[in-house]
Amino acid sequence: MAHEPIGTLDFHNLGFSYTKTKWNYLSRWRDGKWDDGILRNEDTLTIACTSTCLHYGQEAFEGMKAYRRKDGKIQLFRPDENAKRLQRSCERLLMPPISVERFLQAVTAVVRANAEFVPPHDSGASLYIRPYVLGVGDNMGVRPAKEYLFGVVCTPVGAYFKGGLSPVNFIVTDLDRAAPNGTGQVKVGGNYGASLYPHEAAKEKGFADCIYLDPTTHTKIDEAGSANFFAITRTGKLVTPKSSSILPSITQMSIMEIARRNLGMETAEQDIFIDRLDDYAEAGACGTAAAISPIGGIEYHGKMHVFHSLTEVGPVTKRLYELLTGIQYGDVPAPEGWIFPVDESNSLK
Ligand SMILES: Cc1ncc(COP(=O)(O)O)c(C=O)c1O
Structure with missing residues (x-):
């Protein structure tokens, strides 16, 4: 080619x-x-x-x-x-x-x-x-x-x-992408083979992707097919799921650090129960592909839970997105060791 x-x-x-x-x-x-x-x-x-x-x-x-x-x-x-x-x-x-x-x-x-x-x-x-x-x-x-x-x-x-950061909606799937002590914590092909069907099913229903619940109890949010989940509590704390079956996301790790350093926020890894979404003012998905996707709402058992808004990004999510992408593109100072310059002379070719 x-x-x-x-x-x-x-x-x-x-x-x-x-x-x-x-x-x-x-x-x-x-x-x-x-x-x-x-x-x-x-x-x-x-x-x-x-x-x-x-x-x-x-x-x-x-x-x-x-x-x-x-x-x-x-x-x-x-x-x-x-x-x-x-x-x-x-x-x-x-x-x-x-x-x-x-x-x-x-x-x-x-x-x-x-x-x-x-x-x-x-x-x-x-x-x-x-x-x-x-x-x-x-x-x-x-x-x-x-x-x-x-x-x-x-x-x-x-x-x-x-043309602007706009919220997307997710739907909870009954299927699992990874077993409790399986390979969810590593980035291996099998996890993604398992995620193709629930992803397509979510797309067919008009959602950006599906949300997986923890494979043991199916009561807590795990992650999306190719992004981690985060939420902002009504008291302004940034939380992400604590689970042994999700991929440790570099983007998630970074926004936790940015929230603490740049925004003075408290952060925590904790259980996020799917029947307690009212506790959160904003939610988002994070990963290398989109950096941060604000989540408008999550459909679970036929009911749509709306976080901040279906059309407008929430203020904290917006700020995190600006800081993260600002650091990635070199417009905002990065914490030490985060940026690796690539000079254009090439020795391997
Ligand atoms: C299953 C899954 N979760 C989370 C992420 C986000 O990870 P990262 O922020 O390192 O891209 C990815 C993407 O790599 C993923 O495939």
């Missing part, structure tokens, strides 16, 4: 689909070690039909973004946290972990090599980066693979909210 000529890309009107960029990274683990890895143009893989990633879900991935600052420079947001989460995912699936250093080298090499695809500052768009680890090679039984691939591919994606 040829990459899109840059001149034909309208960075202001991109969605979240894949546009081929020029370079992606690939490294192979064989005989107990990772090779040096290369940058390559080809964006397809040839792997054995019996690869464990295809049959047994021995696959993990990450999702992160590169942002263009006002001064034209490019930066990553807390990429070391993505690296550490990928390590935890690999460990859970018995895959060889990638060191934080190697992860950062591969990601920055891919971003530098595709710098022309990092959208301009004022577009609200960004370069989405997808690191992944796959179990590959001949293998028929249910056992870990003998070989692995670590790849990094990227694509420009559009601003999630074009």
Whole structure:
């Protein structure tokens, strides 16, 4: 597949689909070690039909973004946290972990090599980066693979909210995406396979996505299919669900910190009961894709609970969104260690 000529890309009107960029990274683990890895143009893989990633879900991935600052420079947001989460995912699936250093080298090499695809500052768009680890090679039984691939591919994606931050609605599903002591805390393919059906069912009914309840009691909010949940109590505290089956979100961790540092708010991880939504003045979903999506309402057992408003974003959610995206795009000072600059000279290619 040829990459899109840059001149034909309208960075202001991109969605979240894949546009081929020029370079992606690939490294192979064989005989107990990772090779040096290369940058390559080809964006397809040839792997054995019996690869464990295809049959047994021995696959993990990450999702992160590169942002263009006002001064034209490019930066990553807390990429070391993505690296550490990928390590935890690999460990859970018995895959060889990638060191934080190697992860950062591969990601920055891919971003530098595709710098022309990092959208301009004022577009609200960004370069989405997808690191992944796959179990590959001949293998028929249910056992870990003998070989692995670590790849990094990227694509420009559009601003999630074009023309203003507007609330979206969610519906509670009866289905679970992860078991109580299963793989919900790591970012592995199987969790997402399980989320496709409830996600599509929610979309068909006109909702942005579904909300999963805790898989043990089905009484507390867990998260959405690809975002964490947060709420602002009527006393002004930022709360997020405490659960062993949700993915620890880097965005969520960051807005908790921003709420404490920049807004002087109290924060807590606690149970959020689905029949106590009246306790909350505002609610939202947070994750790399949209940063923050204000939640207008949640439908549960046929009844719609409206938080702040179905049409207007609440004041705290708006402020958190402005601060978070301001930090990501380099307009607001970041706490120490959150920003990782990518300079455009490239050593790997
Ligand atoms: C299931 C799930 N929860 C939460 C998140 C948000 O995590 P992050 O903020 O690290 O993107 C994601 C996206 O990665 C996700 O897939």
